[in-house]
Amino acid sequence: MSAAPSPPPELVTLTVDGRAVSVPAGTLVWDACEKAGVFVPVYCAHKKMDPVAVCRMCLIEVGTMPKLQPACATVVQAGMEVRTATDRVQRFRQGNMEFLLLNHPLDCPVCDRGGECDLQDFAQRYGPPRSRTAITGKVHFDKARPLSDRIMLDQERCILCWRCVRYCDEITGDRAIVLQERAVHTVVDTFEGRPLTGPFQGNLPEVCPVGALTHTAYRFRSRPWDLQRTPSVCPGCSYGCTVGIDSRDNAVVRFVSQDNPDVDDSWLCDRGRYGFPELNRQDRVLTAELSLEGPVRAVGALEAVGAAARALAGVLERHDPDQVACLGTPQMTNEEAFCLQWLGRDVIGTPHLDHQLEPWPDLAPDEFRLAIRELEDCDTVVVLGERPEAATPVLTLRLYKAERKRGRQVLRIAADADPTELAGRVRDRGRVGVVAHEADRDRARAVATALAAANGSVHRLTLTEGMNGRGCKDLGLLPGLGPGYRRLDRAGMHGRAILAAAAEGRLRALVVVGPNPEMEQDPAYEAAIARVPLVVALTPVRGLLSRHAQALLPGRTMAEKQGTVTSSEGRVQRIRVALQPRIGAPPPELRLLVELGRSLGGTWESAPLATPAFDVICDAVPAYRGTRGGLRAAWPGTGGAA
């Protein structure tokens, strides 16, 4: 679904410090300055929020206007002459900085924002060389007051830019943070002093230009210059938010959002942002462990792969390949999922492979056709139940944006609502989007069919579980469906059937890649794994698999490997190595899987590395070609890449 072709916006030409620049009519002077390459300091303006012009830092001279104008709230006009570097502007900035610093504590050495603080930077660049006021006599408040278990507020440091207030108003809509009192007594605080409870608190310290709002999880952990930032994808869910993984001493200390307008729109949810301790877990599988014969012994990873292959080959000699199954996890990268699929289907020859419990009959890429960004362009978005927003919280912010800023209708209905009644509630007979969790995909299909009868176009977005549930489906880690949703003649067992077969003793061997959060919550999983005589498990963390595997292979967490993952909407994005493996650490999971397959007589043509493996994927699944740079896979019949 592409947006209706709107006429190209009229261009307006203005000059910024003598440089001519053409921007669409309606652009703010601040954005025009940025386009002209002229930096204008600002605290209150934010790319994702409406202008308020309260910080007065961006005042500039415009044409013959007698007073200085705020660049963040002035709309461009043809022939406008903007001057940002005149003496008058500089003098004003200096005076404004003096006001902002009047009551700001001399806290920088103990402030978490120190080193990445706009107030520090602008004070250095535009502020007066010396303070004319004494350090004593500043207004004081309580230091570091927790607003919740995640956020600390230091009112002394606040410069009243209103960004957090506007964030709670415009972006989340919960109005949790408000301005209290008036005039010189104004402070930022929560509404009625209630603690924050929303699921998007972690964005507050990021919108704060100073150190007034800080993360409890990052409190006094590091300085920005200690950190190494690795662009990656949030592992929390299948929404595919772009994150920067900030690490220090080879441990992740925080996630920062990276603006990806197509996906996260620069916001992260708290579950994703504060989920990073999972990547620093200490209970890791660091060496391979074999207990094929006799007690457990630690061996080298490749040696263990050889032993596991010999054991598997022994099983395959004596039994039918049907008595072997492969279980993946939606936390695997695309390369690993494709490789496990190759190992199971082509090398071992079993049709039983899956990455989740429930069966997915009639799966087609059309279920994921609607892009996240297109939610804003739909006239009506129908959301089935609470599960989509529970599974991928950042979706809530996109829906609120569609509702508030684009005036769209967002219809939240119960997952079991009657689809036939729904047609009357849809406001506009235009483009309709249906968003559902994967557990409700049958209902979503019924709703889409019912709405399609009355509306022009109905597109669906199904939200999958796990970081790469979509990729596992695209690449055929499913029974009966090969890579690229190719129908196969031999139908295999789905996840729950595999577990049932294992529990009944019908499976001779199982190749498992873990951890699989969905399966581990199911008591049948442990019972099944314990019954299989040969379990070859590949997992980074200790747990159920490490207790029951006869051949345990060391895996890597998402921060220690590279590869690609596919979000629910089909966007193929790269994850990168944020934490360097130790010297002598076992090879990445992909290599172990390839070596296991090769030891069993399989042919894997390319090098066992993520990048060449992606080329193999592109050959098998042509839709994945042209996804480099984080684009959506172009599935035939679903409207092409976006």
Next chain:
Amino acid sequence: MFRELIGGLRITMQAMLRKPLTIQYPEEQRPVPPRARGRHILHRYDNGLEKCIGCELCSGACPVGCIYVLPAANDPAHPVSPGERFAERYEINLMRCIYCGYCAEACPTEAITLGPRLDLADYKRERLVATKADLLEAWPGFRPPGGAAGGGPR
């Protein structure tokens, strides 16, 4: 020739009677100039609280990157330093340090200075990484949290 011999011996005899210049290092040590830059010292306030607040500006200013600081939040009941933040770990790699004194220059609380100690040889590299226990000024009645103060350069 005999006169030259006497002349030479006279100088020898004079030198024998003079007070020797040799300093019996390491038992005896020369006083160092007051502003010499030797091994670092982490100072305390008079009440025993550490001056260091773990701000990491020393490590930021360090041109060779030899200072490692891991800050932590103070327990208000048992503060290590005044204020909210203190250095949980403070390590200086004395082999890498060039004794430029920028750390002392950058310190906002005058917690770190370069002291008079110049004898920094050791047999083990590990012992040339000075920890907080090594660097902290002694304070009567103070026991370092880690317990052992040894293991650093002597």
